[in-house]
Amino acid sequence: MRLTRRILMAGLAAGVLAAPAAAQTNVTLTHALAANSHYGVAAIAFKETVERLTNGRYRVTIQRNDNEREAIEATQIGTQEFTITSTGPVGNFVPDTLVLDIPFLFRDYDHARGVLDSAIGQDLLAKFTPRGLIGVAWMENGFRNVTNSRREVNTPADVQGLKIRTMENPVHMRAFQTLGALPTPMAFSELVPALQQGTVDGQENPIPVIVANNLNQVQRYLSLTRHVYSPAVLIGNPAFWNRLNAADKPAFQEAAKAAVQANRDKVSADERDGVALLRSRGMTVRETVDTAAFQAALAPAFEQYRRQFDAALLQRISDWKPGS
Numbered sequence: 001m002r003l004t005r006r007i008l009m010a011g012l013a014a015g016v017l018a019a020p021a022a023a024q025t026n027v028t029l030t031h032a033l034a035a036n037s038h039y040g041v042a043a044i045a046f047k048e049t050v051e052r053l054t055n056g057r058y059r060v061t062i063q064r065n066d067n068e069r070e071a072i073e074a075t076q077i078g079t080q081e082f083t084i085t086s087t088g089p090v091g092n093f094v095p096d097t098l099v100l101d102i103p104f105l106f107r108d109y110d111h112a113r114g115v116l117d118s119a120i121g122q123d124l125l126a127k128f129t130p131r132g133l134i135g136v137a138w139m140e141n142g143f144r145n146v147t148n149s150r151r152e153v154n155t156p157a158d159v160q161g162l163k164i165r166t167m168e169n170p171v172h173m174r175a176f177q178t179l180g181a182l183p184t185p186m187a188f189s190e191l192v193p194a195l196q197q198g199t200v201d202g203q204e205n206p207i208p209v210i211v212a213n214n215l216n217q218v219q220r221y222l223s224l225t226r227h228v229y230s231p232a233v234l235i236g237n238p239a240f241w242n243r244l245n246a247a248d249k250p251a252f253q254e255a256a257k258a259a260v261q262a263n264r265d266k267v268s269a270d271e272r273d274g275v276a277l278l279r280s281r282g283m284t285v286r287e288t289v290d291t292a293a294f295q296a297a298l299a300p301a302f303e304q305y306r307r308q309f310d311a312a313l314l315q316r317i318s319d320w321k322p323g324s
Helices: 002-022 038-053 068-077 095-101 109-117 119-126 170-178 188-197 207-212 238-243 249-280 291-297 299-308 311-319
Strands: 025-031 058-064 082-086 134-148 163-166 182-185 202-206 221-236 284-286
Touching: 025 038, 025 068, 038 058, 038 082, 038 134, 038 207, 038 221, 038 249, 068 082, 068 221, 082 134, 095 119, 095 170, 095 221, 095 311, 109 119, 109 134, 109 221, 109 249, 119 134, 119 311, 134 207, 134 238, 134 249, 163 170, 163 188, 170 182, 170 221, 170 299, 188 202, 202 207, 202 221, 207 249, 221 238, 221 249, 221 291, 249 284, 291 299, 299 311
Parallel strands: 025 058, 025 082, 163 182, 163 202, 221 284
Antiparallel strands: 082 221, 134 202, 134 221
């Protein structure tokens, strides 16, 4: 009897010790870029912070998914918990976010980051909830630039007739149509094969994306048009997010902050060093373009944007200053 009691107590003790491991919850986070990209470092920061602050009760698995629309859909229905995505396809789910894709809306990084961190950005994140998604935090890709395999781009005339891959985003497509280009929307996963096969002549992306994906291997010319600031966003599944208890939700919120900081630091570093790197890889880089001419050529598109979007919101974004 005594032996049986000792065995029973030992078994109970072992069960108690094993309980934390049994309670571990696996969480999946996807993004579309390499592990050393501005998305990759953000994902790692998110993973490390969640696991540290929850003492390992949550384990984050990072996976790559080049099709951002599919990743958003998977997050929405709950087959994964989180995704980091550009806002390109987000407008198909949360139309209010399309306002951020208007060309030449943001002056510089301080302006863009300030707006997204302000009440303006938080109000836009709140628009995700009625659409079956959780807008957790704004991240970024950076200012978008045109690359192509045919010629240098300095003025709007240089864009005319170019087949340009764009994101599946009507605001971007309207801008390139207005400039006389032939916008071709496609998923990012299809981009490199399309460039290799000549299906499109060029594309537009921020320096960090161009560097991370070695687009210099399939594109000759880079022009720093900086025509659109490209946000990214960390999106969560509502069912998972709402199940988090009062102790765990702050851990995920802190992880999101760590991810944002890692993301922005990487974008800043890539912006600082990326142009020289791409030039060293053989790209012909035009660092200054006729921005005023591009803005003038886009006047018809701007008129459509003013009719499409809330004029007061556009004015708030334009007028934002530190402390406002």
